Amino acid sequence: MSKKLNAVKLSSLGSVLLLFIASCSTPSLEDVKTKDEYIKRISALSENELQKTLKTDLDSLNSLKEEIDGFNIYIGFGMSMGNGSGKKDELKSDSVFKINTDFNGIRKGVAEYTQNLIFTQKPELPYSSFEVYPNGESANVSKDDLSISLKKLYVKGQAYPEDKIGMKRVDSMTVDFSYEYPKSVKTFKFNPKDKKAIRYQNKAISIYSAEGEExxxxxxxxxxxDILAYQALNADGVLMNSNSSSAIPLTTINPGIKKDFAEALVVLKAASKMTDKDAIVKELGKIPAELFPKIAQYRSFNAKLAALDKNEHLKGFEAIKQMKEIIAGDKELFGLEMQRISLKFPDQVRELVLYLAEDREKITGSAVALANAYSTSYGTYLDRKADKYGIVDSNFNIVIPASEPDLAATDNTGHYYKSSKADQVFHLDAKNRKLIPIKKGYSFIKDLSDKMTVFMDSNKYVGVLENDEKEVIPFEYDEIEKVGNVLLLTKSKRGRKKREIRSLDNKLITELKGLSTKSYPEYGVIIIEDELEKLGMIDKNGKMVVKPIYNELVPVDQQPLLVYADDSQRYLSGILKGDGTKLTPPIFGHIDDFKDGMAVYRPAQEEAGKSYGYLNKAGQPVLSKYTVAYGFEAGYALVFDNDVFSIIDTSGKKVRQIPYKVLGDPTISLSGKQTIYEIDGKKYNYIGQPIN
Structure with missing residues (x-):
């Protein structure tokens, strides 16, 4: 039987692909569910009927085997890596792919990763699932290539196997890890044009399509x-990197089921050559019993796909989700054998170049992983047996039993949830252990206070409800933001943005006609800009305190204090108080935010290489001047002066020196709320202590 292509939901969102490839047939065995039923049916036939049935069954099973041999499902995402818009005569040869040969750096990176493992716990019944990953980055090691398997889980020092943990809150675990990397690489080149298959060693590469650049x-x-990278050569021998690629696992029929089909065909062929009925029945008894329920399951799976294909309202990610659910429901049918690779290059391909790992080294070991902080007060859990969702608190105690077919938190505190299937938003009443439905069509946006919440209605406008019921701000705005003690509201009117400042009970304070805004909620101020691009400020109570006359105006302290620049001194800045009073004239080259009462500044003119210093909140220079200075944290700051990195305290005293061999700019990052300095490849905390 010839194969045909069925496309189930050829939906596209960006580069999302959802394809089903198989032929469809209706074998004569369709009424038979078990081997015993088949033998009973065969035994009841006359010799003439038996020969006709054997021929029909052989043809049907042969067609079905061809169908499952050609069966593939793939669901995947293409990744664009360039615009591919260059003309052919502009093509420049790309660099030949090379592996990382800093093997000591790789080993060091693996050691650093595995000494800093953390995990997140996903509460589920009958037992939780976990994701373990390194807490940090490495230039030499990819996190994705680090393989980690769980050994034991610990709760307050007591060990549990994974399948006995339930939803107990795990604080640490032991794991085994492995990391494999190539030490040498081999290239394999071939011309894919007009070829169905290419062999590499004893493995076949099947060419699905090869047209021009694709x-x-x-x-x-x-x-x-083993494939590390792909490149290609055009007709002129120019080496090209691909500008888009995707690699998608092909789901095929389980090899065990294919084997049963092959054995059944051998038996049917042998039986069809026999004439004695008893001998035929005895021979047919050799058909694997597992084959019959799998045929029925496969037909049922095809029927589900056909129903999915007919659903005209199902598109994009929802189609993909349902496709995955169908596959998961019949997972015994499937296996993974192949990967489909799609590539596109800037020019037509003469030869494809594959780079394959030839010699590998594997690093293995054991490590300890610590729990990542659970950031919300409440969250969802899944009861896998019931396939329902409920809600737990931060210690994974059940607050709402699993009763919803789908449920996802819509805020970062865990007080609002949405059921996509029901298109319903709920508010969690944790005290009374209830999920309270919000008005249909409303979506949670953010909390303004314990009682006031911003929602979006079905028309995509936002408004404010009090206690999730009473409308305080009507649903006619594009944006609502709380700044200090007031609300900044934006709506479109005849294509123009209209901005208002209102009190929390919806009283109009100011209508910002012709003004654009930038809010700084952390400082409780709103910076405004007029038609002449001059800047002013509105305070946390909605009062205009600084008229729009400045070229630069940025809050740098909670007081508030602001950095300003005006027309009197171009490119220089000064400090302005929150009431509009100038604390300093514009005499500084640059001023940072205030931290621990001091701000790093750069003077208008350098003094013998001393480029930076510190200002107090009166705008007065304090401490010394330094070649480079960084902001304070908890009473300490990093400075560089006289070719030495030092940690100073708020009095300017140097409390610690940080050595280095190779001078370079320090890398500054955050670990939680603490600053981490990396100097010459070594890490230090905010007071200059080495971090292992």
Whole structure:
């Protein structure tokens, strides 16, 4: 039987692909669910009927085997890596792919990763699931290539196996890890044009399509794991990187089921050559019993796909989600054997170049992972047996039993949830252990206070409800933001933005006609800009305190204090108080935010290489001047002066020196709320202590 292509939901969102490839047939065995039923049916036939049935069954099973041999499902995402818009005569040869040969750096990176493992726990019944990952980055090691398996879970020092943990809150775990990397690479070149398959060693690469700049081919998973990179040569021998690629696992029929089909065909062929009925029945008894329920399951799966294909309202990610659910429901049917690779290059491909790992080194070991902080007061959990969702608190105690078919938190505190299937938003009443439905069509946006909440209605306008019921701000705005003690509201009117400042009970304070705004909620101020691009300020109570006359106006302290620049001194800044009073004239080259009462500043003119210093909140220079200075944290700051990195306290005293061999700019990052300095490859905390 010839194969045909069925496309189930050829939906596209960006580069999302959802394809089903198989032929469809209706074998004569469709009424038979078990082997015993089949033998009973065969035994009841006359010899003439038996021969006709054997021929029909052989043809049907042969067609069905062809169908499952050609069966593939793939669901995936393409990744664009360039615009591919260059003309052919502009093509420049890309660099030849090379592996990282800093093997000591790789080993060091793996050691650093595995000494800083953390995990997140996803509460589920009958037992939780976990994701373990390194807490940090490494230039030499990819997190994705680090394989981690759980050993034991610990709750307050007591060990549990994974399947006995339930929803107990785990604080640490032991894991095994492995990291494999190539030490040498081999290239394999071939011209894919007009070829159906290419062999590499004893493995076949099937060419699905090869047209101009685009290629699609299937490789066995065992070979795909060795492929490190792809490049191509055009007709002029120019080496090209691909400007888009995707690699999608092909779901095929389980090899065990294919084997049962092959054995059944051998039996049917042998039986069809026999004439004695008893001998035929005895021979048919050799058909694997598992085959019959799998045929029924496969037909049921095809029926579900057909129903999915007919649903005209199902598109994009929802189609993908349902497709995955169908596959998961019949997972015993499937296996993974191949990977489909799709590539596009800037020019027509003469030869494809595959880079394959030839010699590998594997690093293995054991480590301890610590729990990542659970950031919300409440969250969802899944009861896998019931396939329902409920809500737990931060210690994973059940607040709402699992009763919803789908449920997802819509805020970062865990007080609002949405059921997509029911298109319903709920508010969690944790005290009374209830999910209270919000008005249909409303979506949670953010809390303004314990009682006031911003929602979006079905028309995509936002408004404010008090206690999730009473409308305080009507649903006619594009944006609502709380700044200090007031609300900044924005709505579109005849294509123009209209901005208002209102009190929390919806009383109009100011209508900002012709003004654009930038809010700083952390400082409780709103910076305004007029038609002449001059800047002013509105305070936390909605009062205009600084008229729009400045070229620069940025809050740098809670007081508030602001950095300003005006027309009197171009490119220089000064400090302005929150009431509009100038604390200093514009005499500084640059001023940072205030931290611990001091702000890093740069003078208008350098003094013998001393480029930075500190200002107090009176705008007065304090401490010394330094070649480079950084902001304070908890009473300490990093400075560089006289070729030495030092940590100083708020009096300017140098409390610690940080050594280095190779001078370079320090890397500054945050770990939680604490600053981490990296100098010459070594890390230090905010007071200059080395971090292992």
């Amino acid at each position: 290629l699609e081919f299937d490789v066995p998973l065992s070979l795909y794991s």
